[in-house]
Amino acid sequence: xxxxxxxxxxxxxxxxxxxxxxxxxxxxxxxxxxxxxxxxxxxxxxxxxxxxxxxxxxxxxxxxxxxxxxxxxxxxxxxxxxxxxxxxxxxxxxxxxxxxxxxxxxxxxxxxxxxxxxxxxxxxxxxxxxxxxxxxxxxxxxxxxxxxxxxxxxxxxxxxxxxxxxxxxxxxxxxxxxxxxxxxxxxxxxxxxxxxxxxxxxxxxxxxxxxxxxxxxxxxxxxxxxx
Numbered sequence: 001x002x003x004x005x006x007x008x009x010x011x012x013x014x015x016x017x018x019x020x021x022x023x024x025x026x027x028x029x030x031x032x033x034x035x036x037x038x039x040x041x042x043x044x045x046x047x048x049x050x051x052x053x054x055x056x057x058x059x060x061x062x063x064x065x066x067x068x069x070x071x072x073x074x075x076x077x078x079x080x081x082x083x084x085x086x087x088x089x090x091x092x093x094x095x096x097x098x099x100x101x102x103x104x105x106x107x108x109x110x111x112x113x114x115x116x117x118x119x120x121x122x123x124x125x126x127x128x129x130x131x132x133x134x135x136x137x138x139x140x141x142x143x144x145x146x147x148x149x150x151x152x153x154x155x156x157x158x159x160x161x162x163x164x165x166x167x168x169x170x171x172x173x174x175x176x177x178x179x180x181x182x183x184x185x186x187x188x189x190x191x192x193x194x195x196x197x198x199x200x201x202x203x204x205x206x207x208x209x210x211x212x213x214x215x216x217x218x219x220x221x222x223x224x225x226x227x
Contacts, residue, residue: 017043017146019045021170026169027056070092100170103143103174116137149182150181151184155209156190156193160199163201180208
């Protein structure tokens with residue numbers, strides 16, 4: 001792939017995307033910007049959150065490209081609130097651990113799993129339940145997306161990925177769960193230069209690899225202690 005626009009060119013209207021990142025940490029910002037420029041609409045997006053009003057997935061939201069958001073936390077985005085309350089945006093809130101396991105299960109070929117999280121809450125509405133050893137569990141389905149967008153620190157030319165510290169977050173799980181995974185990285189090295197013990201995502205999960213530059217290290221919410 002020669003450009004991010006080329007990498008996302010076959011993401012069509014109505015596609016489902018699994019997007020790595022947590023807040024603004026470890027988000028695939030270059031792929032998101034390319035999608036905004038392309039204008040793809042009616043997207044279903046699986047991601048922990050939806051960025052902020054002017055960055056991350058918030059850019060797609062502001063451009064009204066997202067039809068449905070499946071996420072755990074949405075509190076930092078005013079546009080999200082406005083579109084949800086107006087009925088423009090469909091929202092499926094999912095407990096954070098459940099969302100992570102749904103991605104992992106989808107990537108591992110597991111169609112569903114039982115969890116106690118959400119039992120007795122609105123999360124359980126319409127879902128199958130089963131009792132194991134006297135305790136009730138919900139059936140949750142694994143997620144497989146048409147595409148996955150992830151951000152890593154380093155990669156080799158075979159697509160093996162290494163994430164840096166907390167920016168790993170949802171990225172390895174998202175990479176597993178996409179039919180086509182697009183990875184953007186800050187550095188690409190030759191095969192054999194990465195320590196095999198440090199590889200977080202094997203290259204078999206990555207179909208497209210791009211080098212990104214000029215990444216913004218933004219802070220989602222800055223707080224300071226009183227002097």
